[in-house]
Amino acid sequence: MNTTASLQQMKELRLHGMAHTYGQQLELPIHQQLDAHELVGQLLQSEQLFRQQEKTAYYLKLAKLRLPAIPEQISCSAARNLTKQQLATLLEGQYLKQGENILITGATGCGKSYLACALGNQACLMGMKTTYYSMNRFIEKITLSKLDGSYLKLLNHLERQALLILDDFGLQPMQQDVKLALLKILEERHGKHATLITSQLPVSACHEYINEPTIADAIMDRLTAKRTPDRIERRLPEEKKITRYRLR
CATH class of the missing domain: 3.40.50.300 (P-loop containing nucleotide triphosphate hydrolases)
Structure with missing residues (x-):
């Protein structure tokens, strides 16, 4: 699977935090991109932060x-x-x-x-x-x-x-x-x-x-x-x- 397809699949799965960070990584020169293990960790952290922010925004709206x-x-x-x-x-x-x-x-x-x-x-x-x-x-x-x-x-x-x-x-x-x-x-x-x-x-x-x-x-x-x-x-x-x- 190529990078474009991976990015699109993240969006379809509503992994918006991951998709945003992955997109930023793809824009960097190859020698500046994270290796596989670091990238996975960064993507997970980004998705977790995104969901926390979404949850907070939702609670503030309801409050x-x-x-x-x-x-x-x-x-x-x-x-x-x-x-x-x-x-x-x-x-x-x-x-x-x-x-x-x-x-x-x-x-x-x-x-x-x-x-x-x-x-x-x-x-x-x-x-x-x-x-x-x-x-x-x-x-x-x-x-x-x-x-x-x-x-x-x-x-x-x-x-x-x-x-x-x-x-x-x-x-x-x-x-x-x-x-x-x-x-x-x-x-x-x-x-x-x-x-x-x-x-x-x-x-x-x-x-x-x-x-x-x-x-x-x-x-x-x-x-x-x-x-x-x-x-x-x-x-x-x-x-x-x-x-x-x-x-x-």
Whole structure:
């Protein structure tokens, strides 16, 4: 098989990373081309990188992040109440693997949404399925799903996301059905997947915002505590509180 046919076969098999690198190799003078073993390794690395990039792009598309935020543009300082170490810890993504929740509070314009979207972007880069909703959009989505019969499908979808971002919690009143839906989602995700919430409200004001003691207690319990299953050694379950960041 000649080189042109090999290149065409790679494209037909959708080995686009390989095809790109192989095409570059064919354009080089023969004495600069890699030998067989090095070429195979290079082609495999190129294909793997291409697929990772494609997967990231796909996850970012599905996430529908509000802002094209990147961690490098986040300002860290004592004045903002956010240190470089705190940001680095978040970017490592351990909270995603442990199913821990993040609450970012602060006044309007302090960068809550930007930080949330930057963490969402990082989660996608790590191969974690992510979904972003402003609370206004979340309320609309829940309401419409009940009307068109897609409510259970929506709940199942949100339960599977490695990271669920709810932005601007507390800006719009929630009806009873939305409160129950939020409780159901947090219950299903509890201790398994991470939820990130931004809000102008301090935690102490959330009960008043939800405005229904029983549901408020249940929501805040699922949101602010993480219970892990009993381990093989039969230790007691661990309790981990929500990680809170108040930006300035």
